[in-house]
Amino acid sequence: xxxxxxxxxxDVTLCSSREEVFAAFHYILGKVNGLGLVNKAVLVQxxxxxxxxxxxxxxxxxxxxxxxxxxxxxxxxxxxxxxxFGQRMCMIDDPHxxxxxxxxxxxxxxxxxxxxxxxxEVKWFQGEPVLVEVGARCxxxxxxxxxxxxxxxxxxxxxxTVDSYLYPERFEAMPxxxxxxxAHVSLKWLVSYTTGTFTxxxxxxxxxxxxxxxxxxxxxxxxxxxxxxxxxNCFTWAGCVLxxxxxxxxxxxxxxxxxxxxxxxxxxIDTHIDPHALADSETREAVVIIDPFSxxxxxxxxxxxxxxxxVAMYSANLETLVNVQxxxxxxxxxxxxxxxxxxxxxxxxxxxxxxLENLKVVAVLAGAETGVELADQLSEKMKLRTxxxxxxxxxxxxxxMGETVRAAGLRAMKQVKATAVEHVExxxxxxSPSPYKVIxxxxxxxxxxDVTLCSSREEVFAAFHYILGKVNGLGL
Numbered sequence: 001x002x003x004x005x006x007x008x009x010x011d012v013t014l015c016s017s018r019e020e021v022f023a024a025f026h027y028i029l030g031k032v033n034g035l036g037l038v039n040k041a042v043l044v045q046x047x048x049x050x051x052x053x054x055x056x057x058x059x060x061x062x063x064x065x066x067x068x069x070x071x072x073x074x075x076x077x078x079x080x081x082x083x084x085f086g087q088r089m090c091m092i093d094d095p096h097x098x099x100x101x102x103x104x105x106x107x108x109x110x111x112x113x114x115x116x117x118x119x120x121e122v123k124w125f126q127g128e129p130v131l132v133e134v135g136a137r138c139x140x141x142x143x144x145x146x147x148x149x150x151x152x153x154x155x156x157x158x159x160x161t162v163d164s165y166l167y168p169e170r171f172e173a174m175p176x177x178x179x180x181x182x183a184h185v186s187l188k189w190l191v192s193y194t195t196g197t198f199t200x201x202x203x204x205x206x207x208x209x210x211x212x213x214x215x216x217x218x219x220x221x222x223x224x225x226x227x228x229x230x231x232x233n234c235f236t237w238a239g240c241v242l243x244x245x246x247x248x249x250x251x252x253x254x255x256x257x258x259x260x261x262x263x264x265x266x267x268x269i270d271t272h273i274d275p276h277a278l279a280d281s282e283t284r285e286a287v288v289i290i291d292p293f294s295x296x297x298x299x300x301x302x303x304x305x306x307x308x309x310x311v312a313m314y315s316a317n318l319e320t321l322v323n324v325q326x327x328x329x330x331x332x333x334x335x336x337x338x339x340x341x342x343x344x345x346x347x348x349x350x351x352x353x354x355x356l357e358n359l360k361v362v363a364v365l366a367g368a369e370t371g372v373e374l375a376d377q378l379s380e381k382m383k384l385r386t387x388x389x390x391x392x393x394x395x396x397x398x399x400x401m402g403e404t405v406r407a408a409g410l411r412a413m414k415q416v417k418a419t420a421v422e423h424v425e426x427x428x429x430x431x432s433p434s435p436y437k438v439i440x441x442x443x444x445x446x447x448x449x450d451v452t453l454c455s456s457r458e459e460v461f462a463a464f465h466y467i468l469g470k471v472n473g474l475g476l
Contacts (some may be wrong), residue, residue: 001463002441003472004041004398006449007075007140007369009082009233010473014047014453021424024440024452024463029364030421034235035472037371040132041443043398044424044460045413047453049131053097054087054105055120056139056157058171060164062114062336064105064224066177067157068139068149069097072121072413074448077191079200080232082448086255087145088186089152092177096124101177102173103129103410110408111136111401112391116365117161121450124413130411131347131402133447136376136387136395137366140241143295148185148216153178158295158460162302165385184248190220190260191231196271198222205261209241214254216242220415228269233448235473238267272286286337286359289367290375291315292413296367300336309337313349315374317342343446346377349395353382369446370474400442417443424464440464445472450462 002012010033025042032038054070066083070087077083092099104120112138120134138157139145144403149156156172163170179473201220209215220239222228229236241258245251286309289300300310338359353361363384367373372398379386382410386393395405399417406412415428428438441451441465449472452463 001028001439001454001467002043002451003028003033003039003445003449003458003474003476004043004174004443005396005476006035006442006445006473007234007264009080009448009451010235010445011032011461011467011470012082012441012448012451013467016436016453016455017459018428018457018461020452020454020456020458020462021440021460022421022440022462022464023459024450024454024466025424025461025468026465026473027463028442029449029473030275031467031470032235032475033442033449033471035329035445036284036475038476039445039467039470039471039472040476041417042417042464043441043443044416044418044427044464045441046369046438047123047439048125048132048413049435050125052121052132052271053090053100053125053137055100055122057104057108057118057120058157058160058164059108059113059115059118060171061169062109063172064108065160065174066101066398067160068153069100070183070399073403078193078230078232079115080448081449083231084189084448085191085259086186086188088090089184089370091181094177098113100124100129105172106408106410107131107134110405110410112393113387115385115387115405116164117157128411130413131405133398133401136372137369137376138295138299138422140294140368140374142219143244144219144240145187146298148187148242151216151244152183152185153179154182157163158298161299162306166306183244183245184245186251186253186255188241188243188255190240190258190262190266192236192238192267193229193263194269194271195198195229196269198226198228198272199224201267201347202265205265209254209258212254214243214251216244218242222360228267230357235472238262279474283358283360285362286311286356288313288353288361288378290364290371292367294368297373299365299367306405311338311340311356311359311361312336312355313340315341333334346381350381351377353378381416397444418464419468421461421464424460428460429466440467442467442472446475449473
């Protein structure tokens with residue numbers, strides 16, 4: 001049971017009973033999620049056992065190439081079922097990777113994606129790949145993966161996206177899938193187990209981490225005085241450490257050392273304090289990035305390096321986007337040549353873009369999940385390179401996504417869109433899951449926001465009631 005539109009593992013609830021499903025449903029529905037969106041519906045899905053993978057692709061005119069494949073390290077912790085502890089890069093010859101890639105190509109084709117990046121999550125379930133979800137954008141996570149991806153492969157999804165729009169010969173030269181490993185790489189997401197006020201890192205331990213040959217950089221998500229809570233999703237991670245080494249054993253040694261450090265000694269947390277555009281004179285070509293947060297900020301920076309003017313546009317009022325505004329990579333130097341504020345009329349937004357002085361818009365891309373729908377609408381209306389809006393619902397709504405994939409003849413999860421208890425009742429009665437493992441989650445959220453694994457009918461209904469009406473991680 002999970003929100004329809006959120007991110008990470010925000011309120012993704014695994015329910016083991018009917019009661020848990022309804023509890024999750026009621027908890028999620030109406031809640032503001034981690035992306036600042038109100039959960040207007042809850043997604044109740046079949047639970048898929050097995051390893052989950054990231055399949056990052058870049059497409060041009062219907063040709064799909066795989067930019068990277070990662071295996072998630074997801075575990076239950078702090079009362080949440082799907083917290084991501086890390087992700088490691090895979091190669092095409094690793095088990096199941098070829099099948100996953102071929103499946104994902106068919107998925108994005110079914111969803112009408114012909115151009116630009118996609119970030120897919122797929123599980124290997126009972127001998128075959130099954131889609132969890134896919135976004136028509138680059139992988140998020142503040143773009144922290146970009147540096148080590150380049151070290152591992154010699155290229156990355158952000159660079160390949162720019163190439164797919166500007167340099168077709170470079171896109172054609174891009175490998176079909178990662179096959180030559182230059183280094184073993186992982187992201188280690190830092191987990192917090194404590195509630196309190198962050199006062200700093202343990203200097204001795206942190207210095208030993210930085211001195212390790214596998215260390216490639218880090219980002220701590222707290223400032224001294226910040227409130228810290230136990231990690232339950234991507235919005236409550238403590239930070240991230242980038243790892244790379246020619247030896248997989250050496251890289252893993254630091255990964256697991258960090259896992260031990262974060263349980264007790266890595267952070268100092270006080271548990272007793274309650275914390276409270278300029279334009280040139282001649283016309284220049286411009287790229288519009290809608291919601292330039294997370295990896296979208298890196299996209300903007302790379303297009304700027306290629307000589308293009310950058311226009312920032314927002315898909316909602318900034319108060320609504322408060323949870324994603326902070327997701328801008330630290331240390332990134334970025335400025336915009338124009339900023340287009342939110343407006344609910346598409347014609348007004350198009351007119352503002354066409355009226356930009358000395359700027360000609362040549363591409364419109366989503367910087368974050370929140371900007372995908374508007375990017376599709378504007379790029380189609382302005383007759384630019386686009387995925388169009390015909391399958392837009394299927395790319396944004398997890399339920400429609402699954403049904404579209406199913407209609408294309410691909411294996412998809414058993415699921416129902418539930419806005420009332422009767423919908424869940426009918427779904428469970430028709431399915432009769434055995435063994436009893438059911439996922440209940442918001443319909444429009446992201447990541448593992450309120451995704452709940454339920455082992456009984458009671459747990460399913462508990463998760464359903466918990467999620468329905470709750471504002472999810474996207475603020476819906």
